Amino acid sequence: MDDHTNDGFRTDRRTLLKTLAGGAAGAALLGPVVARAATERPSQPPPATPDEALAALKAGNKRFVDHEPQVRSTEEIEDIWTSISGGQAPFASVLGCADSRLAPELIFDQFFGDLFVVREAGNIADSPTNLGSLEFGQAVLGSKLILVLGHSSCGAVKAALEGATPGGNIQSIVDAIKPGIAGAKTLEEATVANVHAVEDRIRAKSPLLKAAEDAGKIKIVGGVYTIATGTVTFFD
Numbered sequence: 001m002d003d004h005t006n007d008g009f010r011t012d013r014r015t016l017l018k019t020l021a022g023g024a025a026g027a028a029l030l031g032p033v034v035a036r037a038a039t040e041r042p043s044q045p046p047p048a049t050p051d052e053a054l055a056a057l058k059a060g061n062k063r064f065v066d067h068e069p070q071v072r073s074t075e076e077i078e079d080i081w082t083s084i085s086g087g088q089a090p091f092a093s094v095l096g097c098a099d100s101r102l103a104p105e106l107i108f109d110q111f112f113g114d115l116f117v118v119r120e121a122g123n124i125a126d127s128p129t130n131l132g133s134l135e136f137g138q139a140v141l142g143s144k145l146i147l148v149l150g151h152s153s154c155g156a157v158k159a160a161l162e163g164a165t166p167g168g169n170i171q172s173i174v175d176a177i178k179p180g181i182a183g184a185k186t187l188e189e190a191t192v193a194n195v196h197a198v199e200d201r202i203r204a205k206s207p208l209l210k211a212a213e214d215a216g217k218i219k220i221v222g223g224v225y226t227i228a229t230g231t232v233t234f235f236d
């Protein structure tokens, strides 16, 4: 790909960004729950602390639930695009389930460059690779929060709760969830227990992230997304 082609690609993508995020009609394309025109808001500085990062996710989810997504001006989108073309500094990491109904950027009303997202069925932290991704998000990119995000009607947690034996590589997901949900009687209880177990597992299996949390550089918190309402319940 030569420079000219590359420039053309970038121009096309910038145009698409403006179309998607620049107005109420574009905002309607971003999610099924966006039902009316959104209010344009002045840009805010990025969260600088773990508590500010958590507050930003809570505020973003409220905007999503209230059907009032943040709409960026053309100038703001240009600034964001220029910024993320040169590097990234996501303010929060989300370890979410791979479920197609859970899309962190949408349900927290965030934009390109805001979130470092790691997804795996059952939102588990059992492999060196996904733990390594979370470590990269904190140590290299400066993420100030790790949110372990479970959700309602999670098939992976349900399979573990019911003692399913799907075999193949899917079995490793069920096996990773089972110990953390021991004693849970309902899917709701198991979903919450799994989130807390994964929070603890991150601390136990990642000395880097445990040290960062102890030093106040990051917070590790849990939450559950309710698909039917769009609401995230935070455990903090």
Ligand SMILES: [Zn+2]
Pocket (backbone or CB within 6 Å): 097, 098, 099, 121, 122, 123, 151, 153, 154, 155, 156, 157
């Ligand atoms: Zn799930």
